Amino acid sequence: MVYSVGVQNQYNKQVYKHASFGKKEEEKRSKCENHDVLLIEEKTKHPVSTAIKIQMNKLVNAFTKYPEKGFKGSKNANFYEYLTMGMVPYLIGSGMLIGVFNIASKFFDTPAAVNSSKIGKKMGLGVLAYGVLKTLSKKLIEIPVKLARNVDVNLPYDKVVYELPDKDNKDNLVSHEYHKVFESVDFPRFDMFYNNKYFGEERDAYYRKTAKKFGFNEEDIEHSDQKVKPKIRETVVKTRLFTTLSSYLWAATGVGIAMQKPWESLIINPKTRLSNLKDYLQKAKIAKEQGRNIAKYNYFYKDFGTKFVESCKQFINNDHKATKYAGRALLGAAVGMTILGNIFALHDFNKDKGSKKQAATSLIDDSKEKVIC
């Protein structure tokens, strides 16, 4: 089978046409999909579903296809697969950590089980809070960077990988991987932005737009790609640094909030909640017959919300003075790092001291030797 490998040359208006997930193997191997495709349209129009689909694809492969290849020591195993398999210990580890504090408690007698469940509940919520805040907090830097600089550090592309035939697989040699354009700061896929009609008619439309966002003079946006690429690379490095630093502080803050007392009384067990709801409905029925009003039922989302607000308050306003200041310091560090991240990522430290025009022209000097890349 012969595949023509090259850069994408035609923008396809049909959204999802490029993305390989959810398609049959036959379709995947169709001629139009034999090259890497930037998923900009998909991500812009359907950000959530695209992210979910990519994550699901990675998740399924991380638990099935990649370990199979890995355990066989396949010559086609690669670094992407190894990194994607990192999801396995992350997810199982989180579940195990919750389990370590909760599984044994059902064998304990009532008082010990109650105490153990209080700790277990907080630990479980702590693990979840860690994951959620670690992921979401990154957006606090990534979104401003995207809006201000037109650099989306999470922009995905569908990478077509041509594998070597081996004894188990001789025909189905194409596999798809979901990388991010800027996942490597050493080798960012700058080529993915050329000739992409989504950004405009010009070959370097993305770079022209981005150059403007970086403050280059509008009249001098020729060769904008060469001017802006180093800037993009710097922005990506700074964004990656500060999202990393802040995300662990936010994760620690999340666990800190999960360790507060109000969570101890949160009812999580669906069985208990259901029986409580039944009791309530019965009481409500009797009350209605008697013409009385009773308080509204405390649904899980409401209960959770109340406990969350109380816990946050306790985290920054604990009765114990040292704990109060420690909580504020932790939250302050997380917020501070996010603000610092925004300042650093959006500030151009390497800018020439002169005017924007001078800065722009100083990059490519037409009077000196230049080559076409």
Place this chain on the structure above:
Amino acid sequence: MTNVLNAIIANKPIRQVVQDKSPSFTFDSEGKIKPLKDKGRLLPSKIFGSPVEYAKDLKQDILNIGKAAKGKANDHELGRINDLAMKFGSLCLATYLFIKNPLKLSKAMEFVGFGSFFASMALWPKLAIQAPLRARTGVDIHQKYIDSQGRKKMLHQDPQYDLTDLYSREDLDKMGKKLNVSESLPDRDDFIKQRAKKTAIQGNTLWMATAGVATPVMSALICNRLEKPIAKVIETYDLISSSIGMEKGATNGPIAKLKQYFNQRALNKFLQHNADRVMDDKLISELADKLGKGANSATLQDVIKEELRRLGSSIKLDESFIREAVGNKLPQNIFETLTDKQKTILEKAIESGSVKGISDVLASAVPGTKHEQMQLRKTIANLIENAKRTKELPKLSFISDKIQSIYSSLSAFASEKSILDKFITARVGDKSGTYIANQWGRVGDKLIKSLKLSTSELKALSQGNIDILTDKLSQLAANDLEYDKVVNDLMRLIGDYESKTNSTVVSRIKQKAQDICNRASGDLQSKGFTVISDKIASSSQKSTIENIINTSTVERISGAQSSFYRLLQSIDLIKKSKDGILEQQISKILNEQGQKVDRATLDKLIKVCNKVILTATTTDYVEKLKSSGFQLSEIEYKTVMKALFDNSTDVSNTLEQSLSKSMGIERAQEILQGFRNYKDEFMNKIANWQNGMTQDLSRRTVTGITNSANAVERNNIVGKPIKNLIQDVAKQTYNSQKWLKIFGTTFAALTVITLAIGLTFGRKSKMEKQLEEERKAK
């Protein structure tokens, strides 16, 4: 004609030609261009890195953060920063939880948890995958190399980036031998490299597949195993540091001075900020909090409030004010009818501003029943308080000098007292983690261990099944060797307890209490703050802080001592029951009382004796064992009490011998004498039957009972029932065993599976064997 070239150039990316200062080539001896020599090399294959290397890497990572903040880092550096940030974030969390947790052990465990988690994350792949695979195949799946730019990386991280050329001849031969690659194979090196790569891919996959289960479980197991040793370290540290603190006295170190400075500053600020507020109850409460801070005494807080009320009262509580306040509630000539004694007390109460004192004296001077007098006392007190309230109160600024003066005396007292509190708490404090609490835990552990319980028995015991305990104890008594061992173990623990709570320690506490209380009291007295000074130390008052410290300490020590004696008595009793000595003693007591001895009564009383000593609480004794469902006649009750607590029924010879064997004759006799004294005290204060079975010990006023103890004393004498101790420990042991069984088994199974899977790696597949054959044939 259009210039096509220009059109192309306009649409193509261009690059300025820049002269590279460091060319990527050099010249050989013939002047021909050749590439620079690569500097990449393998690092020595090690399971554990050196701390110096780790510190160097850490320094570089920190420097890289600065570089990255300017946008200049590369992928490798950003990856390392991620690992560093994860550790830093976890450290921040551990610090927060360290501050949040009130107990020292929990505080310490936060850092142990942090350390054990990262240790497990690093150790699991090394111990379960890397080391066994290296030993068997010679392939180090975590082999590191250093590239030309000086960056340390994993050789087998990316299978598509083949760096196996870095292997030396020795490495290849070593691996080839272990991988059983034929030496006659033409392209042997390539074959070995391929096998090494394959093994690494398999090893890394196994790591990813198992780390999720292994890391949390291994970390939890490490924490579980370290908890007790750490508790012991903390306990020892507390004992030593509190003893040194007592020797040194109030610390004048920089931290103490800084604390003092900040507290003083906070008080000054408070006084300035609230200068215009009137001395109402709210302000007095706030001031008392600030002045009594650190002394850890509710009594002191109350008395400060009283003093402040006195100081803050612009009203002089004199005769005319009282007359006016009470109006016609008292006879007009009430002051004239007072006796001299009453007059003296009234004067003192007026001087100290004590409304309660005034109302007490005046009400007692009015004839009437006790109930009427009590009512009158309340009415008078209310009237005086109301009258005081209606008068205008002074502002805080009027007495801020006096407040400063009280503060200077009390802050010194508070810091001295906190040192004494630490000394007492470390030894006999009523909270977990103290020496006494841990020692009890150790006693329980030893007992549980010696009882040799199965899991189901442990569960039943943890749920309070007393029969199992009795059975197991009698089994223990039947075996002299084991009995000796238990006595020996327990006596060592008891001996250790005595050495830490003996009369020298008690007198040290009393001396220190006397010193600090007298000093503070004298200081406050000289400044005229008599209310506080009298409450701290006084020759006339009983409930002073000095006395509270002394009595509570002595009570705690004697309470624990009783519990230990009760333990001694339990192990003696099971021996006596087993050897038939208890039966003889009961028969003798019954005979002395002229009672007929029959089998049924004997059996019943032996059973009661055993049960009483294992389970009876103070309430059971107070109610003459009626509440426990024993149904004893007066004679039977007396017999049980005599058999248990009369010194004429001495301990068994076996116990005496065991004690002598483990502690030496002299020390054994000392302990036995202490035990006899304890029994005497028990007979006098608890097992009392002079007034028959209906006499309730809780009523101390019953005539004829002169040596009855109050509730606290009674609890201290009775001590903790052995059943409660064993049940608590059994519960903990059962839960701990259950947890350990689940996760210990999980971890063991995972280790076995991982090692077994690892065994299959590096083996030749059929295809490889075939290939090898083909190549050989060629």
